[in-house]
Amino acid sequence: MTALRSTLDVSGEEYAANRRAMLDRLDEVATEHAKAIAGGGEKYVTRHHERGKLTVRERIELLLDADAPFLELSPLAGWGSDYPVGASVVTGIGVVSGVECMIIGHDPTVRGGASNPWTVRKIFRAADIALENRLPVINLVESGGADLPSQKEIFIPGGRLFRDLTRLSAAGIPTIALVFGNSTAGGAYVPGMSDHVVMVEKASKVFLGGPPLVKMATGEEADEEELGGAAMHARTSGLADYLARDEPDALRLGRRIVARLNRHKAGPAPAPAVAPRYPEEELVGIVPDGLRTPFDPREVLARVVDDSDFDEFKPDYGDSLVTGWARIHGYPVGVLANAHGVLFSEESQKAAQFIQLANQADTPLLFLHNTTGYMVGTDYEQGGIIKHGAMMINAVSNSKVPHLSVLLGASYGAGHYGMCGRAYDPRFLFAWPSAKSAVMGPQQLAGVLSLVSRAAAEAQGRPFDAEGDAAMREAVESQIEAESLPMFLSGRLYDDGVIDPRDTRTVLGLCLSAIHTGEVRGARFDGAGFGVFRM
Structure with missing residues (x-):
């Protein structure tokens, strides 16, 4: 055995001070994370429930196996921006019917689940993780599409969302869409490009153009159900593979789809886990x-x-x-x-x-x-x-x-x-x-700028502004500290x-x-390994 021996003095003042500082920071993080968990706030969550709908986190809870963990990813996305913390989408890894899956769920209580620039970046990251680790992807869809005022930052890069779905499928990684509400315009391609699609009767609405747009473009009068309702897609267009009675039934169907995927881990199984010797x-x-x-x-x-x-x-x-x-x-x-x-x-x-x-x-x-x-x-x-x-x-x-x-x-x-x-x-x-x-550290970076400024003043033969330099250093240190x-x-x-x-x-x-869902294999010295090491 080569067990580590701890010399940490948990009764000392240094440990106590470190602990207090860490707990204070954890409180700050928890406060911001709570904003993401709250979604659009009590008013919009209540309205959502009154419509007979589940929140995105309630959907995830019913989708996962009983007592299964959920590793939420990027929960603070959008923090410090003009958009809500969490970016109106929940992403993470959870176990569904015994299979680890990447789950991507729109939060319809936040501006109807509309996607802002941080939403698409968060989903991109989730898709990358799914591809690298060969995790099936389950999209919980209810979104009003792009947040139109910020469309210039969404439209062009946002097309990658659909490309990723097709590349996952091409790589043999299953993609599943459970549609709970609107999935309009570009959002219609999420179910359109998924391997398996479940829609909820009288709730799911999937169309490239809604009734107002169809009216403006063609003059046709059409209602939502005949244009893109779940029953129509299940019985006429064939876009829906399964027609669910309600949201819990859609989640049940999603679990059954995963159970039939016949997924097996390619990586080696772990040895029995042993808890650390220290708390x-x-x-x-x-x-x-x-x-x-x-x-x-x-x-x-x-x-x-x-x-x-x-x-x-x-x-x-x-x-x-x-x-x-x-x-x-x-x-x-x-x-x-x-x-x-x-x-x-x-x-x-x-x-x-x-x-x-x-x-x-x-x-x-x-x-x-x-x-x-x-x-x-x-x-x-x-x-x-x-x-x-x-x-x-x-x-x-x-x-x-x-x-x-x-x-x-x-x-x-x-x-x-x-x-x-x-x-x-x-x-x-x-x-x-x-x-x-x-x-680099804030003090070092500000000091470097100060030295450069002093050298420039000497080279130009002008007096060095010590007072201005001190103000600059303070401003730079504050900025770098905040941004690090x-x-x-x-x-x-x-x-x-x-x-x-x-x-x-x-x-x-x-x-x-x-x-370990996928194969774990290192670089070999066969021309596909490392570059030239300079000795």
Whole structure:
């Protein structure tokens, strides 16, 4: 056994201060998440219920297996924008008839389920996850189409929604549409391009043009039922494969469709899971407030990996990056976790070798971020930090095993890239409320701008405005600080959600289970593996 031994002092003042700060941040996240859960608010939810309809979250609850978990994705999409938090759609992974599925449900209590720019980006992300992990897609459809005032930001990129459905089907990944209400104009192509379609009698309305548009375009008088009602589509057009009596019946039919898909996981089955030896509750007190003080990621791993068992790789070399092997909920993982923030040449080379080993062993990689980036300075430049950092980034870029990333603390500069940030397409990326991500820290960025301004003044022979410089530095620091916070980044879908540290093991377990729906295979040295490593 190679069980980690925790030295965390849970009775000390430092732990208590870290815990208080984390809980305060979690309260802030919960307040914003509650806005997404509330949908359009009490007035519109009540009106929706009075029409005999279920909310999107009630539909999801009835669709899922009893007591099955639901991993909601991008719940803060649109935060900080002019649009509602959550972007009027709920996406996530849940188990339906024993099969893990990607569920995409419009929230009709928010502007009739109309899609805004963040809605389509959120759905794009869900489709990407479904394709990469071969998850069947279930669309819970009730949408008024595009939010017309913002159509210029939706129409052209929005066509990808329908392209994705056809590509999923072409890849052998089933797509299912359960239509509960309006699905008009471009929205009509969601059922039109899905493999399986269920409509609700006297409720579903699917047409390219509603009665007013038909009247204006052709002069024809037509009512909604004969133009696009569920019964018509089930008996005349053939668009509906199943006609449901009501919403619960539609969800029952959806479950039966999934049960008949004959889906089997292609990845290896997990070993029996063993709980960590230390309480997950203690995770909220590990990360220091402000991120100026480093913390040992082994304390996190001791509360996340199975039996707190971790085989560390190269423990005495490049010690600001912890690498090693573990299991989470029975699934094998290779871990790369920042220990002291800065990445040096040794850490970069160590990471590149470890990533290659993980690919040889077909083992998914987990990146735990707390880095200020690659080291700078004359000695380090002469020592080859550029080529060594490039080696690490090369390895990350061309690795073929699934990657998962969790931002625990800082994730700055090219270190964000080397640790598999969003641009490097990890299968899933989550952040703790303590995380921050930007080109560099606020103070460093403001200081660089100040030095450049001072040099420019000297070069031009004019006096340096110290008072103006101080005001500039303060404004820049405030801006970068605000733009590096997890809710800001999550609102722009740069991660898949801000999670409670205590849920980390559960979230990673759900992700690993979804990943193993498809084959898990690493890059091989056969011409389809890595690029040239500069030595």
